[in-house]
Amino acid sequence: MFVAQSMLMGDLDRPGEGASGGLGVLLGSLGDALARTDRVGGVLTVVTACVPDLEADPALLRRRDRGHWVLRIPVDSPHPLRADEVGRHREAMAWWATQLFTSIGRPIDVLHVRYADDGSLALAEAARRAGLGLVFTATPDPHRQVTERHDTAAPDPVALRQDLHRVFVADRLVERADRVVGIAGGGRGTAELLRYFPRLAARGREGVLSAPPEGIAPYRPSAARARRSGLVLGRIDALAAAHPADRPVVLLSVGRLHPVKQQDLLVRAWIESGCHRESLLVVVGGSATATDPVERAMRARMDEALASCDEARERLLLLPALPNPDVRMLERSLAAPTGRFRARYVCPSAKEEFGLAVLEAMEAGLLVAGPLRGGVPAYLVDGDNGILMDTGGAGSLGAGLRRLVQVEDDRARAMAARAQRLVRSTYSSTAMARALAHHYTAVTERKRRNAL
Template sequence: MGIQTAMDRITESASIVEAIRAGDDLAFEAGRDPGVRTLRVLSAAISGDDDLAAIAAVHALAEMNDEEAARLLSSLLSSPRPYIVEHAAHALGRRPARPEAVGRLVRLVAEGGLGGMLAQHTLEKWSTGAAELLAVALESACTGTLPDEARARLVETMGLVRHPLAVRSLRTWATDTSGPASVRHAAVAALGQRRQPAAISALEGIVIEGGVLGDLARLALIDAEPASTARGGGEGLTVAQLFLHADVDSTLSAAGAGDNGGIATLLVRLGDALVAETSAVERVLTLSRGTAAQAAPDLLEVSGGGTGHVYGHIPLDAPPVSSASAWPLRVSVRRGIRRLLRAAGRVDVLHLRMADVGSLAAADVARELGIPTVFTVAPDPHSVLSALERAGTLTRKDFGQADLAEHYWFRTHLVQSLAASAAHSVFFPRPELEGDMQALLGIDMSSHPERHTVVAEGVDLAVVDRAVERARLVADGAEPTGALAELAGLLDALPEERRGLPLLVTVGRMHRVKGTATLVRVWAEGPLADAANLLVVGGDLEHPSADEREQLDLIRAVIPPAQHATRGLLLPGHRSNDDAAEWLAAARFGVPGRCAADGVYVCASLKEEFGLAILEAMATGLLVVAPDSGGPATYVDDGESGFLTQTGDPVALAAAIGRALERAATGDDGAAARGRALVADRFTIQAMAAKLAPVYESVANSEAELQRAAEELV
């Protein structure tokens, strides 16, 4: 189409998402015609005021086989616009090593963040052809005055350089007992990727020191051992699944804290159902974050050859960070995933679900170990971008600053990459699924339909039914116990005049995308506060993450903490999935003398790909308010089982909640029965497992056929 036409498609695009997708065509045209005029068009875009066009032009420069383009791209590492620097660091990874850029990339690594990760990734690629240059540059940088964490990032990067100088430096840093702990940790972990006698002997000495460093050295020695593919057990499949940003355990004790949202609950329930309810899967390995002390015992269990649902932890001893801030953990996450998958022996399929650092690292390991992947494709951040653009809070001219914080460009392309490399793609139901996938992600679901499967998520009805039974007994006069007693205590803090009101309830992560603070404001600043109390279940109130702190600050600006109870706001923090289910049921049946029956569940998310908590609420018999796009629109019968609305519009959200409260007050038990029947018929965790097991089996069989064909050629 020509470079100017490709650029016009970006500048004239109807939406931000469309402009990002058009960037691929611009890069293609730049690579096809790397001439003087192409360079002029790209240079003009980079110096212009359209952030999207500027970012697209940076990436297009990397596709030009032209020395002047390479020099310009390298010079952008000194741009006064930080988002241009970040994208230049990323784009340079697609070009041969540029000596003049090494120093600036090293400085970016030291600074951390996504830009540091991208710079590190570029240096890792360059290390195959410029190892000595990089080793010298990194060693020199480490001799300067740097914060400990910055030096640790440089030491970690040195671990990616395959050169004798690197081993010598790593050994020195690892054994320096006077050195900062973070630097020693990075050096010890990096030595595990080397099998030289000097590295092994250093690690053996450090094990004796004990503590966290000793634990890391023990893990590094395991990393240095040759991989074993032996595995006992039967002939069923082993499926690995991953969510890095959660403390996943079989009891779901951390549900709702930090990033421990519905996905953490889903993985536990799904893993159990796959091994209990299907004949194809005999073992599920669920990977999540943990500590170095947890990692070694996990390896013993994972490598034991048993069956069932087992858990493996990737050691990340720093305080938990949000997914948006976790990109610098790429190398340590990749190392932890590789260690667990190697210990597991044969892993037939790795299921990835998020466009985050965990999936980025896991995809690398899967390629290295030859494990086929299944990827659950969701238009995230595409849906968020569309919602923000509709609300007028994000435009193409301020996209660069927003991208610097949320990494929209990188994440959209990561979704594209993960989907393209997957052996099979899984999709959530959506009202216009095929059209949305084509428009938002450029995926043609009619092409190779055998590689695409639509799978609805599911809930554990047994948990919901137990919760309903307990709440019904309390409503009939029984004394509350357990979680219901705790809820009763919270309700006792309300003033007498508010105890006859029903509950509005929301459950989930405390995050701006979930609309937590927006819901509180909509409820508190209008007539809804006179009609119902508000129970917000989620968030770590004692040790909030940055995202949680942001939402808490916004909530406190609306209602100061001292006024929460008097004004009807209950903010207890996160609770286990079982406890949250009992509270949902209590909102339906009421707690005598403390809250009225016929409450309403509200999901105020900007976007909800599916909505497990919404389904759990419907299964208890609650009417729901939910987003009018994405997954909820496929199962919420607007005006019957709930009300769909534009959750990004406070006026529309308030109106929908008001209608739901009016409808709930009629006490329609038929609607409650229909909600449970819908979930039982279509959205159980057992149904989800039954749909996924044939997908895993098909992928494993196809991979076995490919392996046999390759062996026949040898």
């Protein structure tokens, strides 16, 4: 098979900057792993390219790894595509994708889209025009969000319209998909999808299938990464030296600067809970240039939280996004039992669909605290291999931070070891690729039978 997968927001190779997050890391490693499976002969990861990107590099197709290519869909925009702008480009994206899908010299068998947005709908239309099979990863979010956000006497009409449009898009994608898979995390998620998408029940056994758990690529150290990690550790060292303590607690948080990631709430909760007096906070994420308006707004809210507490400002280190291999090297260095720090990882997101960064921190050997909402509870068991937190407000998040900081070192090491064993035995990109290849094969074979 020749398989295509999409990531239309952000830069595949620059996670943590702008709209680029864990999906880029996931699809990069997943595409490489899919290309090495027996059933898949090639993988195409579909991204977007704005006008400045195309002026710097006009090539639309480039090789990423053996059997894995990146296809760039041109977008007539002066800056990287933002979520609120995709709708106006939908038809142009569908046209470009159709032309490129049918002209690259090798028939594509199946396309996998993951977000309920206009970009996915554009690619679904291109798949229909080009005769590709379509797989859609559905989540209950658009529908559930309407219930949660607008159950008031006077809902915000603009926000309600946006959420209802996402519901519309999700319904269209479910209608058009040859196979719908649910987000990983157990049978409850599948049952919830059937509640929100009742027409899936009419498909019987082919209604909605559980997706395989997300996985991470094998860790590969290098001397260059060790040097870069050493520079970051040096900055943390300098921060610790200014506040002497015997192996200080370092709280690490990695992710793009975005309201759903809630780094501003993390800083506020860290201060209001008093955790700033007994820990250092290291936040990694965002671009170095700070030109993205969402990132600027997040930094402004973090500064606002720090304004009333000079002591906290001196214990916070905000670093721009690092390449994923550098993040994993840094996490390993911080987790080393003979290291200079007692490091823990915190994910303050409102929710994570699965939480790739959480898995990577667990695999590195860090004790992790993550959100109750979303897919993290599928693998993180509170008090056993990590800590689950209510991240719905500063008070509850602060209580979770206090639990994380106060875990005794011996217990922290035992919990982190259990988490590390789980991730290494269960959550690999290779296992995910094999499971998805099974879904893609089923779609491809069914289309071939129907064509006879």
